[in-house]
Amino acid sequence: MNLLTIIGEAFQALRVNRLRTGLTMLGMIIGVAAVVLMLSIGQGAQIQINNTIASMGSHLLLVLPGATSSGGLRFGSGTVKTLTAGDAQAIAELPSVEAAAPVVSGIAQLNYGANNWSTTITGTTPDYFSVGNWLIESGSIFSEADLRSATRVAVLGKVTAENLFGNEDPTGKTFRIANKPFLVVGVLAAKGQSLSGRDQDDNVLIPLTTAQRQILGNQFPGSIGHMLVQGKSADMMEEAEMEITRLLRQRHRISDRMENDFTVRNLTAIAAVASTTAKVMAWMLGAIASISLLVGGIGIMNIMLVSVTERTREIGIRMAIGASHRAILTQFLLEALMICILGGLTGAVLGIGSAWMISQIVDMPVVITLSMIGLAFAFVAIIGIFFGFYPANKAASLKPVEALRYE
Amino acid sequence: MSDKDLTQNQPLIRVENLCKAYQLEGHANQPICHQVLFDINLEIHSGEFIAIMGQSGSGKSTLMNILGCLDTPTSGNYWLAGRNVAYLSNDELAHVRNHSIGFVFQGFNLLKRMTALDNVATPLLYAGMNRKESRKHALTLLQQTGLGQFTLHYPNQLSGGQQQRVAISRALVNQPQLILADEPTGNLDSQTSHEIMTLFKQLNENQGISIILVTHEDDIASYANRLIRLKDGRIIQDKNKCTR
Numbered sequence: 001m002n003l004l005t006i007i008g009e010a011f012q013a014l015r016v017n018r019l020r021t022g023l024t025m026l027g028m029i030i031g032v033a034a035v036v037l038m039l040s041i042g043q044g045a046q047i048q049i050n051n052t053i054a055s056m057g058s059h060l061l062l063v064l065p066g067a068t069s070s071g072g073l074r075f076g077s078g079t080v081k082t083l084t085a086g087d088a089q090a091i092a093e094l095p096s097v098e099a100a101a102p103v104v105s106g107i108a109q110l111n112y113g114a115n116n117w118s119t120t121i122t123g124t125t126p127d128y129f130s131v132g133n134w135l136i137e138s139g140s141i142f143s144e145a146d147l148r149s150a151t152r153v154a155v156l157g158k159v160t161a162e163n164l165f166g167n168e169d170p171t172g173k174t175f176r177i178a179n180k181p182f183l184v185v186g187v188l189a190a191k192g193q194s195l196s197g198r199d200q201d202d203n204v205l206i207p208l209t210t211a212q213r214q215i216l217g218n219q220f221p222g223s224i225g226h227m228l229v230q231g232k233s234a235d236m237m238e239e240a241e242m243e244i245t246r247l248l249r250q251r252h253r254i255s256d257r258m259e260n261d262f263t264v265r266n267l268t269a270i271a272a273v274a275s276t277t278a279k280v281m282a283w284m285l286g287a288i289a290s291i292s293l294l295v296g297g298i299g300i301m302n303i304m305l306v307s308v309t310e311r312t313r314e315i316g317i318r319m320a321i322g323a324s325h326r327a328i329l330t331q332f333l334l335e336a337l338m339i340c341i342l343g344g345l346t347g348a349v350l351g352i353g354s355a356w357m358i359s360q361i362v363d364m365p366v367v368i369t370l371s372m373i374g375l376a377f378a379f380v381a382i383i384g385i386f387f388g389f390y391p392a393n394k395a396a397s398l399k400p401v402e403a404l405r406y407e
Numbered sequence: 408m409s410d411k412d413l414t415q416n417q418p419l420i421r422v423e424n425l426c427k428a429y430q431l432e433g434h435a436n437q438p439i440c441h442q443v444l445f446d447i448n449l450e451i452h453s454g455e456f457i458a459i460m461g462q463s464g465s466g467k468s469t470l471m472n473i474l475g476c477l478d479t480p481t482s483g484n485y486w487l488a489g490r491n492v493a494y495l496s497n498d499e500l501a502h503v504r505n506h507s508i509g510f511v512f513q514g515f516n517l518l519k520r521m522t523a524l525d526n527v528a529t530p531l532l533y534a535g536m537n538r539k540e541s542r543k544h545a546l547t548l549l550q551q552t553g554l555g556q557f558t559l560h561y562p563n564q565l566s567g568g569q570q571q572r573v574a575i576s577r578a579l580v581n582q583p584q585l586i587l588a589d590e591p592t593g594n595l596d597s598q599t600s601h602e603i604m605t606l607f608k609q610l611n612e613n614q615g616i617s618i619i620l621v622t623h624e625d626d627i628a629s630y631a632n633r634l635i636r637l638k639d640g641r642i643i644q645d646k647n648k649c650t651r
Contacts, residue, residue, distance in 0.1 A: 005532050016520055317516045320477060321577065322505020322533040324498045400477040400504075404516070 006327070010334040017307075021339060024303045027296025028343025028380060029350060034289035035376045036351025036368070041358065042282025043367040049278045053271040055191045055200070057133040059234050060267040061241060063091070063100075063227040063248075082252065082261045083224050085125075085208060090247060091229055092127070096240040098232050101128035102208055102224040106216040110164055110204065112175035117163045120203050121177060123211020129155075131230045139171035139186030142207050150209035154182040157203040158190040177204065178215055237268055290379060296343070297383035304336050304391035315395050316403030329396040336388025337381065344380035348373050417489045419584060419617055420451040420474065425483035425493075427469050443469045445640045447483070451619070453584065456611045458620045458628035461637035467621050468589065470637065474619060475508055475587045476500045488584060505533050509578025509586040513593035515570040517562040523549060523573045524558040530581050548576045552606070568599035575606060579616075586610070588620045592627055604630045 014021045065082040088102035104123040109116060128134070129141050142153045154177065161170045161184075170184040191200040206215070212222070231240040241264050248262050308315070315328060352368050359366035425447040431439040443466045451457060461467045472478040473485065476492055479500075485493040492503055510516075517526045524545050531541035549558050552572045562570055571591060578586050588607065592600035608630050610616050622628050636644035 002532075002535070002537060005538050008538070012520060313516075314518060317518060318529070318533075319501065320475070320504060320510050320516070321530040322501055322581070324501040324533070326498070327501075327533060401472050404477065404512075 003330075006330050006334055007338075010331060010338055013307075013331075013335055014338060020303060024299055025339050025343035025346070027299040028293070028340055028383075029347040031290070031293030031296040032344045032347025032376050032380060033351035033354065034292050035286055035379070036348055036372060037355050037358075038285035038289040039282065039372045039375075040351070040355040040366045040368050041364075042278075042285045043369070043372070044359070044365040046275070046278040046282050047365050047367055049274055052192070052194070053275060055133060056194065056267065056271065057131055057228070057230065058268070059231040059237055060131070061229040061231060061237070061244065062265040062267055063087075063229055063244060064263045064265065065223075065226065066261065066263070083227055083248075084222050085224055086222075087248060087251060088125075088224065088227050090251060091227070091244055094240065094243045094247060096232055096236045096243050098230040099127040099131050100227055100229045101125050101131045102227050103128065104208060104211050104216055104223075104225045106211075108178045108215060110160070110175060110177055111179070112164045112170075112173070115164050115166070117160060119157075119160050121211060121215055122203055122205050123208045123216065124205060125208055128205065128228065131228045134191075135189040137187045137189040138169065139184070142185055142205075147207045147209055150207060150213055152180060152182045152210060152214070153185045153206065155186045155188060155205040156184055157188050157201040157205075159199060159202040160204055161187045163202075177206070180214060182206065231268075234268065237266055241266060293379060293383060297340075297387040300336055300339055300384065301387035301391060303339075304332065304388060305394070307335070308332065308391050308395040311395075312398065312403050312406040315398055316400055316406065319398070319400040320404060325396045329392050332392035332395045333385065333388045336392065337384040340380045340384030340388075341377075344377055347380075348376060351376075417486070418450040419453040419455075419488060420449065421484075421486040422447055422449040422474075423484045424448065425470075425473065425480050425485060427466075427473060427478070428481045442481075443640050444473075444480075447642060449635070449642070449645075451617065453617055454611070454615045455633055456608070456618045456620075456631045457633045457635060458622055458631035459635045459637060460622060460625075460628055464639075465637040466640040467637045471587055471589055471619070471621050475510060476503045501533075505530060506581055507583050507585060509575075509581070509583040511571070511574050511578050511586060511588040511591045513590040515562070515567070515574045515594070517570055517573060517577075519562055522559050522561055523554060523565065526562070526573055527576045527580050530577060534581060545576070545580060548580055549573070552576050566599075567595050568602060571595065571599075571603050572606070575603070575610075579610070583616070585617045585619065588618065590621055590623065592622070592624070600624075600627060 063083065083102070085102045088100045091097055092100040101124050105120055107118060108121045109118050122128075125147055126141055126144060129136075136155075137158070139155070141155055142151070145151075146153050154175075156164070156170055164170070164175060165173070170187055173184050174181050175184065176182065188201070188205075194200050208224070229240065229244065231237045244264055245260065249260065252261055254261065318328060352373075355366045355368060358364065425444060426442065427444040428440045428442040431441050447470060459467045459470065469478070473480050476487075476495075480493050483493065484491055487503065487507060492500070495503065504510075518529065521529070524542055527545035527548060528538070528541040531544055532538065536544075546558060549555060552575065554569060554572055554576070557565060557569060562573070565573065586607075591607075592603055595603065604627060607618055607620070611618050618631075620628070620631055628634060633647045634644065635642060
């Protein structure tokens with residue numbers, strides 16, 4: 001008997017007991033819908049976290065000054081200004097480093113017309129934009145020439161721009177930082193909250209030299225607050241960390257017995273942990289949902305066993321007119337498989353639909369991938385074959401005489 | 408010698424020292440055996456029309472099941488068309504049932520969910536034919552048995568006689584050498600019974616199909632050319648009679 005004919009017969013058998021078939025299928029529908037929904041929500045959450053991480057910039061190292069000791073008295077990192085712009089330039093030359101951006105920052109009052117706003121002023125180099133993964137919404141970033149000549153130009157964060165300029169386009173307008181006029185050359189694209197909850201869009205970026213000389217003067221001219229370093233690749237982070245340490249020890253003339261007067265922190269490591277956690281959560285949700293698939297599978301096995309018992313006589317007749325072991329086995333296996341596949345299909349549609357609805361209602365990214373649906377289907381098919389085989393084999397192994405005699 | 412010569416010279420069925428015992432429930436160490444058939448020896452030639460008679464419990468149904476390859480003997484040999492089928496595997500037996508034997512049962516045993524046409528076509532499907540082709544064959548056969556206008560009826564929409572005709576068509580569809588009919592008229596009124604028996608007689612005489620019939624009734628048995636009587640699992644009478 002060819003496969004197409006058997007599929008036809010299996011379909012017919014399922015149609016006879018519509019209610020029973022429907023209820024059995026419901027187990028599969030709910031199971032697949034739950035798996036698809038959970039996986040898509042989980043992956044959505046994962047992507048949300050990854051986006052936040054990516055907004056920080058990729059493979060970043062943070063170099064902080066300080067951690068000095070003076071006559072046995074140890075200071076925490078950042079207490080002493082030991083890093084300079086020259087250090088940043090030297091680090092940028094290292095083979096494992098893509099770019100290094102020195103940063104000085106402080107808080108200052110901004111004025112434009114009648115508006116005023118207080119925010120963080122960040123003095124840095126043009127490299128900062130690429131290292132920190134900052135995108136420009138309008139205008140441009142300041143240039144190396146601005147840096148060299150300490151021009152009064154500024155790039156505004158989205159939130160700052162809105163607070164100071166309202167609906168106006170700030171580009172090309174002049175405003176004041178600590179009463180000194182600055183020209184707005186660009187506005188940054190919004191990034192949202194950082195992992196720690198800080199609003200990354202409330203800031204003003206100006207050339208490092210301008211900040212050092214005109215806004216945030218301090219007692220150590222030329223020193224910087226900290227440094228953001230971007231490694232060449234994710235694999236080279238440890239190498240970069242070691243090279244930076246060696247270089248800075250050399251530049252700061254630290255002898256072997258002395259502690260570092262700086263600290264290098266790998267920001268990628270934190271991001272990796274957050275990302276892994278999200279991934280584990282996504283899979284765990286999927287795994288819990290797949291338990292319902294398993295329960296649905298047991299339901300199928302149960303119904304198929306009942307069906308085989310009910311149709312013992314039919315099986316006997318089929319054997320008497322020449323059905324082989326394989327023909328009977330295939331027929332019942334296909335019935336189980338069809339419940340699974342039809343249920344799986346409906347479940348997938350239902351799962352995708354509710355995932356989409358959730359994404360619309362709670363404004364949360366929901367990811368539906370083909371591989372996810374493929375996975376759910378593979379699982380469903382395995383369940384169909386696994387739980388369908390025993391009843392089907394039971395049917396096919398009946399003795400024709402006994403099956404025919406069965407009332 | 409070709410295969411054809413072989414089948415012509417040999418009997419269609421040869422049964423030697425056939426025994427059948429059922430193992431009833433009991434302790435595993437001391438199984439209780441119930442022997443149903445004792446040393447059956449039988450030769451049936453192609454084209455014969457045989458009636459097997461006997462009281463209930465005489466073993467006639469068991470013999471029928473073994474001859475129909477629905478059951479296997481405990482000991483002894485059974486050659487069907489020169490091939491020892493007594494101990495074939497389940498799938499080989501299925502093949503024999505499909506190609507060489509047609510069954511007609513007392514309770515018709517049609518598949519309830521299928522039309523008359525599909526019931527007749529099913530053995531062809533198991534033989535590997537596609538659905539379209541098999542329906543064409545089935546239709547021809549149903550028209551020959553006078554059921555041309557009932558092809559799309561379901562078994563429960565047909566009378567007993569019509570159902571049995573469908574069952575006979577199903578038995579014939581693979582052109583078997585042998586038809587086994589287990590009390591085919593048991594559920595039918597006497598007029599329909601005689602119509603069905605006339606059909607069997609025609610099949611035997613016109614197409615040369617061997618028929619083995621199990622029955623209680625003498626007038627049904629009288630359609631056959633040879634009568635085998637069983638009692639307590641043994642053949643007590645085996646006589647040919649003149650054709651009517």
